[in-house]
Amino acid sequence: MREPFVPSRPTAGPADIAGLLALSLWRLDRIALSGRDPLAFSGEKGESRFPLSSGQLAPVPDSFGEMALRVLDKAKEQGIMMIAIGEPDYPEILTRLSDPPLVLFFQGVLPIRPGIAMAGTRRPTVEARRGFENLARDLAVFGLPIVSGLAAGLDGAAHRGALSGRGTTVAVVGTGLDIVYPSYHRDLAASILSGGGGVVSEFPPGSQPEGWHFPFRNRIIVGLSAGLVAGPHRRASGTSITVRRALEEGREVVVYDGGAWKDTGEGPGILLEQGAKKVFSAEDVILALGESEIGR
Numbered sequence: 001m002r003e004p005f006v007p008s009r010p011t012a013g014p015a016d017i018a019g020l021l022a023l024s025l026w027r028l029d030r031i032a033l034s035g036r037d038p039l040a041f042s043g044e045k046g047e048s049r050f051p052l053s054s055g056q057l058a059p060v061p062d063s064f065g066e067m068a069l070r071v072l073d074k075a076k077e078q079g080i081m082m083i084a085i086g087e088p089d090y091p092e093i094l095t096r097l098s099d100p101p102l103v104l105f106f107q108g109v110l111p112i113r114p115g116i117a118m119a120g121t122r123r124p125t126v127e128a129r130r131g132f133e134n135l136a137r138d139l140a141v142f143g144l145p146i147v148s149g150l151a152a153g154l155d156g157a158a159h160r161g162a163l164s165g166r167g168t169t170v171a172v173v174g175t176g177l178d179i180v181y182p183s184y185h186r187d188l189a190a191s192i193l194s195g196g197g198g199v200v201s202e203f204p205p206g207s208q209p210e211g212w213h214f215p216f217r218n219r220i221i222v223g224l225s226a227g228l229v230a231g232p233h234r235r236a237s238g239t240s241i242t243v244r245r246a247l248e249e250g251r252e253v254v255v256y257d258g259g260a261w262k263d264t265g266e267g268p269g270i271l272l273e274q275g276a277k278k279v280f281s282a283e284d285v286i287l288a289l290g291e292s293e294i295g296r
Helices: 014-034 062-077 092-096 126-141 154-164 183-194 213-223 238-248 262-273 282-289
Strands: 081-084 103-108 115-119 146-148 169-172 198-201 225-230 252-255
Touching: 014 062, 014 081, 014 103, 062 081, 092 213, 103 183, 115 126, 115 154, 115 213, 115 238, 126 146, 126 154, 126 282, 146 154, 154 169, 154 183, 169 183, 169 213, 183 198, 213 225, 213 238, 225 238, 225 262, 225 282, 238 252, 238 262, 252 262, 252 282
Parallel strands: 115 146, 115 225, 146 169, 169 198, 225 252
Antiparallel strands: 081 103, 103 198
């Protein structure tokens, strides 16, 4: 397990916030152009090749500083809030990631306690969708925040289940917060906000749903959670990426495979062969993840 990132300063001032946003925008631009993360952590101690130390930010072109100011103005106009790592209200659990987001854009509320991540296929059976929704509802009744990605299929079921249980749910998305993807989840996103939850993104307003955004955002879903419930999914899929990241970050992964069929049973089958626990109820999840970890 890689050691968590430790911010170089306990708080961030306005200049730091603008600088961190510029660095974040530069990072996203480098990934889009080269397919590689220039801030990726490497080595046994998880040390960044671009550490933020001694109050100094990694140098970025001036154009990204100018872009950061435009993004801040646009976010303010659209009622989108932004928080930077090092600010007091930045979610502490995210700092346990080896590469936490430098900034977060959000609407609604940010979670103050670890949640339960739930992810699975975008094309579930009716049985799997219903079971996943019921599981999320029951976890929400226990007061556990549900974290997912607002995607089609089981992500949407997890959010709806949490809402039906009158609980809190957080959607971590792969677009700017002025864009809802898929578009038919617009009402669901609104319900998450009106239900006291939050919608979160590392991507600035105006960001379209590009393919690489979603695997990259999955680390935030993991980072906000004490553990992951993996529903039916294919061997090679977005959910499998989330599972791999959860394991790398030391999060417990449990399996709900109700209603799996054809290739969506591959992922759960592999996890079970590797020793993951199968869960059928909220009580199973709590026992598997451990009450002490969920309550941290």
